[in-house]
Every structure is written in C-alpha cells, then in structure tokens.
Amino acid sequence: MKLLWDQVGDRTYETGVDRGVLYIPSNGIYNRGVAWNGLTGVDEKPTGAEATPQYADNIKYLNLISAEAYEATISAFTYPDEFAQFDGVAEPVPGVRVGQQTRKAFGYSYRTLKGNDVDGTDLGYLIHLIYGAQAAPSEKNYQTVNDTPAAIEFSWDVTTSPVDGGSLNGTTFKPTASITIDSTDVSADDLANFESIIYGSEGTDARLPLPGEVYSLFAGTALQVVVPTQPTFADNTITIPATAGVVYSIGGVAQDAGDVPITENTGVSASPASGYKFADNADTYWLYDYSA
Amino acid sequence: MTDSPPVSMEEQRRLDLHALFNTLAPNVYFQPPTNVQMRYPCIVYQRDYRNIQFAGNLPYRSTKRYQVTIIDQDPDSAIPDRVAALPMCAFQRFFAADNLNHDIYSLYF
Numbered sequence: 001m002k003l004l005w006d007q008v009g010d011r012t013y014e015t016g017v018d019r020g021v022l023y024i025p026s027n028g029i030y031n032r033g034v035a036w037n038g039l040t041g042v043d044e045k046p047t048g049a050e051a052t053p054q055y056a057d058n059i060k061y062l063n064l065i066s067a068e069a070y071e072a073t074i075s076a077f078t079y080p081d082e083f084a085q086f087d088g089v090a091e092p093v094p095g096v097r098v099g100q101q102t103r104k105a106f107g108y109s110y111r112t113l114k115g116n117d118v119d120g121t122d123l124g125y126l127i128h129l130i131y132g133a134q135a136a137p138s139e140k141n142y143q144t145v146n147d148t149p150a151a152i153e154f155s156w157d158v159t160t161s162p163v164d165g166g167s168l169n170g171t172t173f174k175p176t177a178s179i180t181i182d183s184t185d186v187s188a189d190d191l192a193n194f195e196s197i198i199y200g201s202e203g204t205d206a207r208l209p210l211p212g213e214v215y216s217l218f219a220g221t222a223l224q225v226v227v228p229t230q231p232t233f234a235d236n237t238i239t240i241p242a243t244a245g246v247v248y249s250i251g252g253v254a255q256d257a258g259d260v261p262i263t264e265n266t267g268v269s270a271s272p273a274s275g276y277k278f279a280d281n282a283d284t285y286w287l288y289d290y291s292a
Numbered sequence: 293m294t295d296s297p298p299v300s301m302e303e304q305r306r307l308d309l310h311a312l313f314n315t316l317a318p319n320v321y322f323q324p325p326t327n328v329q330m331r332y333p334c335i336v337y338q339r340d341y342r343n344i345q346f347a348g349n350l351p352y353r354s355t356k357r358y359q360v361t362i363i364d365q366d367p368d369s370a371i372p373d374r375v376a377a378l379p380m381c382a383f384q385r386f387f388a389a390d391n392l393n394h395d396i397y398s399l400y401f
C-alpha cells in the first residue's frame with residue numbers, strides 16, 4: 001500500500017492537562033483520592049535508558065541499556081491539603097505546619113487531551129497514572145503585589161519508585177511507575193467503569209488501582225462484586241470484620257481484621273480491594289461514638 | 293412593588309470599586325454616555341482588559357482592569373495621588389485639554 005501523509009482525520013495531536021488527582025497510599029494500596037485543583041502542567045522527564053556501548057573484536061559488539069525511570073515536574077496554582085504530608089510538612093495541631101519532615105510516597109493521575117483535524121480536542125484523552133511518587137523540595141517565589149495580578153505557580157520535581165508491573169495472560173511486566181490509558185483505544189464501558197474507580201462515585205472514594213488490576217479492568221476480566229460488612233462496636237471497641245475484597249480504613253490507615261479500641265469518635269471507611277468492586281448503594285462509611 | 297434583580301458577584305465587585313472612588317473624588321462616572329454633563333473634579337473609569345490565568349484547561353482566576361481618568365482643573369490635584377496609591381494601579385499618561393488636567397491610570401480590581 002502506498003504511504004500517504006496528513007490525511008483527513010490523521011492529523012492528530014495532544015494538548016492540555018486537567019483532572020489532577022492525588023492518591024494517598026495506606027499499606028501499599030492507594031485507597032483514597034482527592035482532587036488537585038489549579039493544575040497547570042505536568043512535564044514528564046523520563047530518565048535512564050542510556051546506552052553503554054561494549055566493544056569486542058575491534059567492533060561495537062553490543063549496547064547495554066540502563067534501567068528507565070519516570071520523573072516529572074508538577075506545576076499548579078495550589079495543592080490539596082492532603083499533599084502537605086508528601087511535601088515534608090507535618091501538622092501536629094490543626095493549622096500549625098512543620099516543615100522538613102519525612103517525605104512520603106504518593107500516587108497521582110492526570111488527563112491530557114487528544115485531538116485531530118476533524119474532532120478537535122473532542123477526539124479523546126489520555127489518563128496518566130503515576131505510582132510511588134516522591135516530591136523534592138521546591139521553590140516558592142513569593143513576591144510583592146505589583147501593577148499586574150498574578151497567582152504564584154508552584155512546582156514540584158517528582159521521582160518515582162516503580163511498583164509491581166503485574167501480569168496478564170501469562171506475560172509478566174517489569175515494575176513500573178506509570179501507566180497511560182488511551183480513551184480512543186478502549187471500550188467506553190470499560191473506561192466508564194475505570195473512571196468510576198479513579199475518580200470515585202456516589203458513596204465510594206476515588207482510588208488508584210495497581211497495574212495488575214488496571215490490565216484486568218480493560219481485558220474484560222469482570223470485577224467481583226462485594227458488599228462490605230459493617231464493623232461491630234461494643235465497649236468502645238470496633239471489631240473490623242474479615243471480608244474478602246474489602247479494605248477497612250480508619251483515618252486513611254488500612255486496618256487488619258480484629259479489635260480496634262477507640263478513644264474518640266471514630267469513622268471507619270471501606271474501599272474495594274484489587275479485583276473487586278462494591279455493589280451499588282453499599283454502605284462504605286460508619287461512624288462510632290466514643291463514650292467516656 | 294417588585295424586587296430588584298440580585299447583584300452578581302462581578303457587578304458587586306464593580307460597585308465596590310465605585311464606592312472606593314467615591315471616597316477619593318466628589319464625582320465618579322462609570323463609562324458615562326456622551327450626553328452626560330460631567331462635573332469636575334471627577335474620576336471617569338471604564339472596563340479596559342481582563343487578566344486571566346489558566347489551569348486544568350479552563351480559566352482559573354481572572355481580574356478586570358479599568359482605565360481610570362482623573363479630570364481636574366487643579367494641576368496640583370491630590371486625587372491622582374490617592375488613586376496612584378491603590379494596589380495594582382499603574383500610571384499611564386497625562387495630558388491637558390480645555391483647561392482640564394487628565395491623569396490616566398490602569399487599575400486591576
């Protein structure tokens with residue numbers, strides 16, 4: 001077939017960035033997501049994959065390629081309160097923030113648009129999922145208000161530690177820190193289901209599925225439906241049930257099955273484990289009153 | 293008796309600016325029609341520009357800019373100095389015409 005260039009509908013491009021989400025991990029599971037407003041840019045800067053040539057018999061014998069890593073710079077006018085803990089800030093008392101603390105790892109996602117000469121930016125979009133991210137300290141350039149209004153644009157350099165790359169149909173993938181989903185190449189139903197997971201839905205927190213679950217979501221592997229069992233409560237002790245496919249959390253920290261004594265009013269939330277989803281209208285949060 | 297329509301946030305912001313100008317000069321006009329007989333000294337202001345910053349593929353924040361003209365017969369009028377002291381205000385130019393001194397500023401509000 002003769003090659004043709006720049007045909008109608010083939011002039012594709014990518015643009016824009018929106019729908020930033022910060023995912024807060026607990027015991028390796030990114031089971032709570034919060035919206036990241038004011039996102040202005042994500043500059044992906046992958047590193048590694050550098051060639052080291054090896055010579056033998058007076059010729060270039062082979063190229064050894066180093067491991068590849070995902071790095072990026074996130075720019076935004078603001079950041080969610082929950083991001084402070086990942087930016088080396090602790091809050092011992094509400095409203096009092098202490099810097100230079102331990103920086104934790106987090107996950108995040110963002111969306112970029114795909115366009116072409118026919119549909120413009122309505123063609124589709126890419127959803128980028130990032131795992132094991134750690135933010136480096138960054139500048140905050142506070143300056144006087146002058147004769148032109150301007151909001152400060154913050155930025156964070158992000159490095160990543162890859163997570164288990166998962167497997168599908170007998171193929172095991174290397175550990176990875178980034179996955180991209182192309183809306184123009186996956187089924188609308190699978191995409192809607194996926195988006196209800198990463199952006200949350202009525203009664204269910206947003207969460208970031210690990211790579212293996214992402215593959216299964218788009219490979220037609222049906223998720224198991226589970227109804228979370230309500231924890232029991234007696235004598236200021238919450239008993240977390242052992243329900244397959246349900247992760248129970250208190251204050252964003254995943255809990256093992258068993259007794260949890262409380263010393264104040266405490267809420268327990270449930271999120272589906274990898275490979276599971278909750279039945280519609282299932283209760284996912286319970287509040288227990290402490291009695292002195 | 294009918295209720296007056298609710299004032300939008302944008303309109304309220306402009307009314308706040310008008311009230312601020314009223315504390316600086318005895319006569320204040322917002323984009324006056326040509327048939328208005330102006331009294332001096334006065335502040336005449338009009339919409340000029342809107343500064344917009346984008347995020348998430350949408351306008352994230354914006355601020356309106358106004359062109360503010362102080363018209364006074366007194367060349368040593370204190371009104372321009374009061375306007376110049378406002379935040380996000382910058383002097384543009386000065387001219388005199390018909391024995392009236394015109395000081396023009398741009399002001400984000």
